[in-house]
Structures are given as C-alpha cells and as structure tokens.
Amino acid sequence: MIELKNISKRFGRLQVLDNVNTTFREGECIALLGPNGCGKTTMIKTILGMVVPDSGQILFNGQKVNNDWKYRSQIGYMPQIGRYPENMTIAHIIEMMKDIRKEGGVVPDDELIKRFGLDTMMDKKMRTLSGGTTQKVSAALAFMFKPSVLILDEPTAGLDPVSSETLKERIIREKDKGKLILITSHILSELDDMVTKVIYMNEGNFLFERPLAELKEITGEEKLSRAVAKIMGNKSIGRPSNQMQPV
Amino acid sequence: MKKILKYVIVDIIQNKIVVIYTALLLLISLSVFNLESSAAKGMASLLNLILLVVPLVCVIFSTIYVYNSSEFTELLVSQPLKRKTIWLSLFGGLATSLSLAFLIGVGVPVMLYHADPTGLVLILSGLFLTVVFVSIAFLAVGWTRDKAKGIGWAIALWLFFALIFDALVLFLLFQFQDYPLENAMVVMSFFNPIDLSRVQILLQMDISALMGYTGAVFREFFGSTTGILISFFGLLIWIVIPLLFSLRSFKRKDM
Amino acid sequence: MKTLRIVLGIVIALIGVQNPLVAGKVYVGKGHPVKTIQQGINNAQPGDTVLVEKGVYKENEIKLNKAIYLKGISFPVIDGGKKGNVMEIHAKGAVLEGFRIINSGQSEMHDLAGVLLVDSYGVTIKNNQFDNNTYSILTQHSRNCTIKDNEIRAYANNEVLFGNGVHCWRSDSMYIIGNNISGHRDGIYFEFVTNSLVWRNISRKNIRYGLHFMFSNNDTYIANVFEKNESGVAVMYTNNVNMYNNYFNDNWGGAAFGILLKDISDGEISGNYFGHNTTALDIEGCNRLKIFKNKFVNNGYAIKISASTLDNEITRNNFISNTFDVATNGTLVANSFTGNYWDKYEGYDLNKDGRGDIPYRPISLYSTIIESNPASLMLFRSIIVSLLDKTEKLLPGITPENLKDEKPYMKPLPL
Numbered sequence: 001m002i003e004l005k006n007i008s009k010r011f012g013r014l015q016v017l018d019n020v021n022t023t024f025r026e027g028e029c030i031a032l033l034g035p036n037g038c039g040k041t042t043m044i045k046t047i048l049g050m051v052v053p054d055s056g057q058i059l060f061n062g063q064k065v066n067n068d069w070k071y072r073s074q075i076g077y078m079p080q081i082g083r084y085p086e087n088m089t090i091a092h093i094i095e096m097m098k099d100i101r102k103e104g105g106v107v108p109d110d111e112l113i114k115r116f117g118l119d120t121m122m123d124k125k126m127r128t129l130s131g132g133t134t135q136k137v138s139a140a141l142a143f144m145f146k147p148s149v150l151i152l153d154e155p156t157a158g159l160d161p162v163s164s165e166t167l168k169e170r171i172i173r174e175k176d177k178g179k180l181i182l183i184t185s186h187i188l189s190e191l192d193d194m195v196t197k198v199i200y201m202n203e204g205n206f207l208f209e210r211p212l213a214e215l216k217e218i219t220g221e222e223k224l225s226r227a228v229a230k231i232m233g234n235k236s237i238g239r240p241s242n243q244m245q246p247v
Numbered sequence: 248m249k250k251i252l253k254y255v256i257v258d259i260i261q262n263k264i265v266v267i268y269t270a271l272l273l274l275i276s277l278s279v280f281n282l283e284s285s286a287a288k289g290m291a292s293l294l295n296l297i298l299l300v301v302p303l304v305c306v307i308f309s310t311i312y313v314y315n316s317s318e319f320t321e322l323l324v325s326q327p328l329k330r331k332t333i334w335l336s337l338f339g340g341l342a343t344s345l346s347l348a349f350l351i352g353v354g355v356p357v358m359l360y361h362a363d364p365t366g367l368v369l370i371l372s373g374l375f376l377t378v379v380f381v382s383i384a385f386l387a388v389g390w391t392r393d394k395a396k397g398i399g400w401a402i403a404l405w406l407f408f409a410l411i412f413d414a415l416v417l418f419l420l421f422q423f424q425d426y427p428l429e430n431a432m433v434v435m436s437f438f439n440p441i442d443l444s445r446v447q448i449l450l451q452m453d454i455s456a457l458m459g460y461t462g463a464v465f466r467e468f469f470g471s472t473t474g475i476l477i478s479f480f481g482l483l484i485w486i487v488i489p490l491l492f493s494l495r496s497f498k499r500k501d502m
Numbered sequence: 503m504k505t506l507r508i509v510l511g512i513v514i515a516l517i518g519v520q521n522p523l524v525a526g527k528v529y530v531g532k533g534h535p536v537k538t539i540q541q542g543i544n545n546a547q548p549g550d551t552v553l554v555e556k557g558v559y560k561e562n563e564i565k566l567n568k569a570i571y572l573k574g575i576s577f578p579v580i581d582g583g584k585k586g587n588v589m590e591i592h593a594k595g596a597v598l599e600g601f602r603i604i605n606s607g608q609s610e611m612h613d614l615a616g617v618l619l620v621d622s623y624g625v626t627i628k629n630n631q632f633d634n635n636t637y638s639i640l641t642q643h644s645r646n647c648t649i650k651d652n653e654i655r656a657y658a659n660n661e662v663l664f665g666n667g668v669h670c671w672r673s674d675s676m677y678i679i680g681n682n683i684s685g686h687r688d689g690i691y692f693e694f695v696t697n698s699l700v701w702r703n704i705s706r707k708n709i710r711y712g713l714h715f716m717f718s719n720n721d722t723y724i725a726n727v728f729e730k731n732e733s734g735v736a737v738m739y740t741n742n743v744n745m746y747n748n749y750f751n752d753n754w755g756g757a758a759f760g761i762l763l764k765d766i767s768d769g770e771i772s773g774n775y776f777g778h779n780t781t782a783l784d785i786e787g788c789n790r791l792k793i794f795k796n797k798f799v800n801n802g803y804a805i806k807i808s809a810s811t812l813d814n815e816i817t818r819n820n821f822i823s824n825t826f827d828v829a830t831n832g833t834l835v836a837n838s839f840t841g842n843y844w845d846k847y848e849g850y851d852l853n854k855d856g857r858g859d860i861p862y863r864p865i866s867l868y869s870t871i872i873e874s875n876p877a878s879l880m881l882f883r884s885i886i887v888s889l890l891d892k893t894e895k896l897l898p899g900i901t902p903e904n905l906k907d908e909k910p911y912m913k914p915l916p917l
Contacts, residue, residue: 417878436880
C-alpha cells in the first residue's frame with residue numbers, strides 16, 4: 001500500500017534517513033522502534049509529505065506522491081506533539097478539519113470525541129488544554145475520517161491509563177478492519193496486543209524488519225520488549241532480516 | 248483555498264494588533280485632516296504615513312504572524328491540501344485583513360475629505376504597498392526558520408526600501424550628475440515599491456511643477472494613463488515575485 | 503500712502519478736466535443723421551461730446567485726433583472686422599468711454615490693437631469692453647494718459663500671433679487703474695515706461711505674464727491681482743520699482759513664478775501676498791531691494807535667490823506652508839534675511855522677547871541638491887531627504903553658512 005524507495009534525507013550534516021526501502025501493506029500493524037533521533041518521526045513525516053526527501057520516492061497505492069496531495073485524505077495522522085493554532089477552540093479545529101476533508105464524503109466518526117469526554121469542553125481554546133487533552137484531540141482527529149492508513153506517532157504518550165486503553169482498543173479494532181497502521185512508541189508493552197510487524201531503526205537505517213511472530217519465534221520470548229532487547233543483544237539475528245524483505 | 252482563507256481572515260481580524268493598527272490609522276488620518284489647514288496639506292502628511300508606517304507595520308506583523316502560525320501550517324500540511332493552497336491562503340488572509348484595516352483607517356477618511364483622483368491614487372498606492380509588504384514579509388519568512396532572524400530580515404528589507412535604496416539613488420545621482428538622469432530615474436523608481444508609490448502620488452498632487460524639466464519627464468510618464476497603468480503593474484510585479492519565491496521555498500520546507 | 507494720495511489727486515483732476523457739460527453734443531447712430539463714429543468725430547469740435555447710440559458699428563481705423571468726449575450709450579459695438587486697428591487715438595485730452603471694441607486685425611508684421619494711442623497727452627480710456635483684439639490697448643509715445651476700469655478679454659493661444667492686454671511703449675506718467683484683463687499674451691506690458699501707476703487691476707489667465715515690464719523706471723504697482731497666468735509676473739532691467747499690496751496667486755506650472763525679478767534695483771516690495779505659486783519670488787541679479795511685510799503661503803519655493811543678487815533686505819515677512827522657503831544656486835549670499843516669521847522654525851525663545859534665540863536656516867539641503875542635480879526630484883519627500891535636511895540644519899556643511907535669520911519671529915507677524 002505504501003512503498004518507500006531509496007528514501008534519503010539529511011538535516012544539515014545529520015543523515016536522518018539513509019536509503020530507506022520498505023513496503024507497508026493493508027492489514028499490517030507496524031511498530032516503528034528505535035532510539036531517540038533515529039529517524040522514526042522523519043520517516044513518518046516523509047510519508048505524509050511534511051518532510052521533503054532529498055532523494056527517493058514514495059508510492060501510495062502504486063502512485064508516486066511527490067507532488068500529489070490527495071492521497072493524504074486516506075491517512076489519519078496523530079503527531080507526537082500536536083501543535084494547534086492557540087486561539088482556536090476544539091470545536092473550531094474539528095469544524096475546520098471537517099471542512100477540509102469533507103470531500104471524501106465520509107460521515108465523521110465522533111466516537112473518540114465522546115469517549116475522551118471532549119464533547120463537554122468544545123469551547124475551550126487550544127492553548128488552555130493540557131498536553132494529554134491535546135493528544136486526545138489529535139487522536140480523535142486522526143480517526144475521525146475513517147482513513148485507510150493510520151499513522152500514530154507516540155499515541156499514548158501523555159494519555160491517562162483509561163484513555164490509553166480506549167485508544168488501544170480502537171487501534172486494534174481498526175487493525176481488524178484490515179487497515180494499515182503505523183505506530184511508533186517507546187512503551188513496547190502496550191504494542192504486544194496489536195503489532196504484526198516490527199521495524200527497528202537506528203541512525204536512519206532499518207536495523208531489522210520482521211513480523212512479530214517470527215521475532216518471537218527466533219528469540220523465544222513472548223513479550224515484544226524482551227524480544228527486542230534480546231535481538232539487540234545479538235546483532236547476528238537482526239542483521240539478515242535487513243536484506244531479507246522482498247520489495 | 249476559500250475555506251482556509253476564511254479561517255485565516257477570521258483569526259487575523261480578531262487579532263488585537265490589527266484592531267489597534269486600524270484604530271491608529273483612523274486616528275492619524277482624521278486628526279491630520281482636522282488639524283492641517285487644508286485637505287491638500289492633510290494629504291501630504293498622510294503620504295508620510297503611507298510610505299513609512301504602512302510598510303513597516305505590514306512587514307513586521309505579517310512576518311510574526313506567519314511564524315506564529317507554524318502550528319497551523321503544520322497541521323494543514325499533514326492534511327489533504329496542496330502546500331500552495333495553504334501558503335496562498337495565509338498570504339491572502341493577511342493581505343485581505345491588512346488591506347481592510349488600511350481601507351477603514353485611511354481609505355474612509357480620504358474619501359470623506361479628499362474624494363478626487365489624487366485621493367484615489369493615494370488609497371490605491373497604500374493598498375498596493377500593504378500587499379507588497381505582506382509579500383516581502385513572506386519572502387523573509389522563506390529565508391529562515393528562526394523567528395528572530397526572520398523578523399530581522401523583514402525589518403532589514405523595510406529599511407532597505409524605505410531608506411537605503413534612496414540613499415543609493417542619491418549617491419548614484421551625484422556620481423553621474425553630468426549625465427541626463429531623468430529617464431534613468433523613472434526606471435530606478437520601479438526598483439523600489441515605496442518610491443514608485445511616492446512618485447505616483449506626488450505627481451497626482453501636481454508637485455512636478457516645482458521641478459522643472461525632471462518634473463516634466465516624470466509627469467509625461469507617470470501622468471499619462473499608460474504610465475499610471477504601468478506603474479500599478481510594476482507594483483503588482485512587486486507582489487507576485489516575492490510571493491513566488493517564498494512559495495518555492497515553502498514547497499521545499501520540512502515541517 | 504503719500505504717493506497714493508498724490509496720484510489719486512492727479513487722476514481725479516484729469517477726469518475733471520474732461521467734463522463735457524459745457525460743450526456741444528454730436529449724436530451718432532440709429533435715429534440720427536450721423537451713422538458712423540468716424541463721421542461723428544469729424545463733425546465734432548474740440549470740447550464737444552460725441553454720443554454713440556447702441557448698435558453695431560463695423561468700422562476700423564477710426565481716427566480720434568481731437569480733444570472730444572467720445573461716449574457710447576449702452577456699449578455700442580465697434581467691430582474692426584479683423585482688419586487693422588479698430589481705433590487710433592492721436593490727441594490731447596480726448597476721452598473714450600462706454601464702447602465695446604472687438605476684432606482688431608492680426609498680423610505678424612504690425613502690432614494691431616483695439617485702441618492704438620500714439621503721441622497723445624492726457625487721454626482717458628475708461629469703462630470700455632475689449633474683446634478678441636490682438637492688442638487691446640497699445641500706447642506709444644504718450645504721456646499722462648489714463649486707462650481705467652476697462653474689461654479686457656482675448657483668446658490667445660500662441661505667443662507669436664497674439665499681443666498684450668495693455669501694452670505701453672515709450673510712455674510716461676500712465677495710469678493703469680481697475681482694469682480686468684484676461685486671455686492675452688501678457689496682461690500688462692511696459693517697455694520704457696516711466697513714472698507710472700498700475701493700481702487695482704486684475705490680470706489673470708494670460709498665456710504668458712500677468713505683468714511684464716522692462717526698462718521702466720520709477721513705476722509703482724499697487725493692489726493688483728495677478729493670478730493663474732501661465733508664467734506669473736516678470737519684470738526686468740528696471741530701477742526704482744515699488745510694489746505694494748499686490749496679490750500673486752496660483753501661478754503654477756513648470757516655468758511659473760509669482761514674480762520674477764531680474765536686474766531690478768532700488769525698490770520696495772511690501773504688503774504683497776504670494777499664494778500657491780511654483781516659485782513665489784525669483785530674484786536674479788537684483789540689488790538694494792527692500793522686501794518686507796509680505797506673506798508667502800503655500801508656494802513651492804517662497805524665494806529663489808541667485809548668487810549674483812546683492813544687498814537686498816528681506817525682513818518682517820511671513821513664510822507659511824511653503825515647500826521650500828529659500829533656495830539659492832550659490833554658496834555666498836550677501837543679503838539679509840533677519841527678522842521674518844518662518845513656520846518651519848523649531849527654535850525656542852527663552853527670554854520671551856518674541857524672537858527666536860537660535861538662527862533659522864531657511865535653505866534646506868535638499869533644495870540645494872535639487873538646484874545642482876534636478877533629477878533628484880525622484881527623492882522628493884522621501885525619508886532619506888528629511889533625515890539629510892535635519893542633519894544639515896544641525897551641522898550646516900553644504901548650504902550657505904551665512905544665509906540665516908538671526909532673529910526669527912516666534913509667531914506670524916500681523917500683516
């Protein structure tokens with residue numbers, strides 16, 4: 001569904017993405033892991049067209065997206081830190097987003113708004129919201145237009161446990177509908193129930209890219225966190241996978 | 248395009264600084280017309296306002312506004328929207344609201360006290376200068392991600408057009424004073440939107456009579472309908488070119 | 503005022519001399535045997551009154567050569583039919599009154615006029631209407647003549663073919679009073695005219711000068727209005743000119759001035775009002791003029807003074823709302839500018855004597871720049887220019903150091 005071909009990007013002297021190649025398919029739920037500054041967010045932003053790659057191509061359903069923009073109507077994006085115009089209220093933001101995306105003809109899905117309790121604070125301005133509430137708004141917006149691809153950058157960071165669960169539950173439901181989901185997270189434990197594939201990035205490269213089942217099998221661990229830890233301890237297991245994925 | 252524009256305009260019109268700017272313009276215009284002994288003198292005083300204050304406020308406010316809307320643009324860029332649409336909407340929003348502020352603050356008083364072709368040219372030039380300096384602000388924003396540097400650039404550009412350019416012209420005039428420079432001066436004025444507006448307004452005020460032959464050359468060019476059209480076209484170029492450059496850098500910008 | 507009173511006395515006396523009450527009468531026109539004005543004049547004896555009835559008289563080259571009182575009733579029209587002079591006066595003590603004189607000839611060889619006054623003495627031309635004549639009134643070698651209360655109008659469109667409203671050449675003691683002149687080349691033109699008075703005339707919308715004289719010494723100009731003439735007023739090569747209480751208004755254009763004084767010496771220019779002229783007063787090569795109690799308002803340049811101008815005294819004038827107060831092409835100006843009111847003065851008056859404590863420098867740097875480099879017009883009213891002017895005012899470097907008003911008034915003088 002989404003294909004990255006030889007994507008490279010530098011910020012100044014820092015090579016953030018170094019010739020990245022991969023393919024994401026429908027029904028996959030991919031965990032994008034790696035240390036801070038390894039290029040996860042940049043890769044996500046590249047897919048979204050927010051960062052323009054220095055070289056390489058991104059194909060969305062086989063179409064190049066370099067200068068296209070319509071494909072983004074099929075993506076729901078939840079940024080790591082949602083930054084919104086400070087003077088707009090939640091209602092304004094939602095109304096504006098509906099305005100922008102109404103061409104898809106989808107009926108907006110208000111489920112998360114209600115479950116996060118946002119509907120009771122619609123008139124609050126964005127600058128008055130706590131970090132967690134802002135994240136809730138981001139999450140609600142990402143799911144609102146029933147996109148076929150969900151890109152979630154640290155979705156549960158800053159969310160309270162209940163909301164966190166609500167969101168996870170929703171992610172799993174979307175996965176079961178056969179949507180492509182891309183998640184980055186530092187809290188590996190919460191990814192256990194949903195992930196089908198794990199990508200570990202370091203310094204702009206994929207250190208490994210394997211289906212979760214395979215990973216568990218190789219490491220013999222049941223928990224994702226332990227599996228990752230183990231594989232990082234033993235690079236020889238990780239390495240072949242770097243080249244093994246057919247494109 | 249339209250829907251984003253709407254949000255931008257609504258946001259700017261609520262902005263306190265724009266309200267203060269409008270009130271200030273209105274206050275100055277009205278007091279100028281009431282205090283000066285004649286409406287013509289009022290116009291002359293307004294000229295300074297238009298050539299100095301309007302570009303400065305427009306360039307600084309627009310620069311700060313664009314930097315402060317980085318969240319907004321970031322949000323929009325991840326949405327199914329063309330970057331061009333987003334950028335032009337921001338531009339359109341700023342240009343529209345600041346023009347509106349100018350129209351209320353200066354346009355209305357001028358129409359009340361001096362409704363004639365001179366007044367009209369004054370208003371038109373002011374509107375053009377407003378939009379030109381919004382465009383120049385966008386150019387400055389395109390040059391750097393750093394807000395402080397961007398504002399610095401914006402002020403530097405304003406300073407260049409308001410002051411330094413003229414100083415250079417004066418320098419050239421004395422370097423080449425043995426040559427007939429009248430026609431060259433007409434051309435030079437096209438390289439600075441402030442000069443272009445100033446010359447145009449002054450000729451409407453019939454100041455050219457003061458200046459003998461040079462005045463005649465200027466008058467012949469800027470006084471004719473073609474000349475007026477060409478000089479407004481020149482101002483239009485001053486809007487389009489910086490905007491295109493800024494659009495190019497915005498298209499490549501990483502959020 | 504003394505001069506004025508004397509002059510008035512003379513004028514009244516002159517008119518009195520021509521009192522027709524005691525003389526015989528000749529009637530011309532409808533209902534009378536005499537049908538032409540010329541015939542009427544021929545029939546009259548000196549001292550007689552010739553009364554012309556209302557009507558149109560297509561006559562030209564009418565010769566008036568005796569001391570009669572030729573009077574039109576309800577403005578009979580004398581139509582010169584575009585040939586020659588309409589009337590030629592060569593007389594002593596004749597009076598022409600109450601006619602409408604139109605359509606003199608036009609020629610490139612001769613100066614043709616509505617009324618030509620030659621070698622005359624004590625002639626009065628009053629209360630006539632002149633319309634569409636090349637020259638309206640043209641005097642040569644005449645003395646002690648009065649041209650009074652005439653309405654003079656023409657439709658000149660080029661300076662070569664058209665002439666002047668009142669044109670005096672080699673005349674003396676002429677009294678040009680209360681005429682209303684427009685549409686000629688020059689409104690009033692004097693060449694070699696001496697000891698004359700120009701009083702209460704209105705000269706406007708002429709295509710060259712409202713008033714133009716040269717080599718005309720000892721003349722006085724009082725309470726005239728010169729406005730909207732293409733080039734204003736130009737006076738040259740003359741001594742002892744006095745100009746009081748005249749209005750010079752709206753002479754606006756590339757080469758226009760309120761008044762151009764060129765090689766004028768010894769005179770007084772006082773009580774005049776200069777409003778909205780490109781250059782109100784342009785002084786070139788003039789000496790020992792006293793310019794006082796004038797008002798300069800809303801002009802482009804109030805005074806332009808050339809370097810060759812010496813010993814003029816400019817004092818007790820009001821300078822208000824002029825773009826430039828004084829401009830000069832030289833660096834050393836030997837004229838006095840002390841004791842005027844300048845609205846641009848920014849000084850202070852600590853001792854409260856009504857006079858500023860620091861000198862005012864009426865020359866702006868920019869006006870000096872424009873003098874030497876006209877193309878710098880492009881920078882007119884730009885910020886750089888205001889900055890330069892402010893700096894120059896504090897530390898004069900380029901503008902003439904000694905051109906300053908040591909004791910400027912703080913408030914406008916009551917003029």
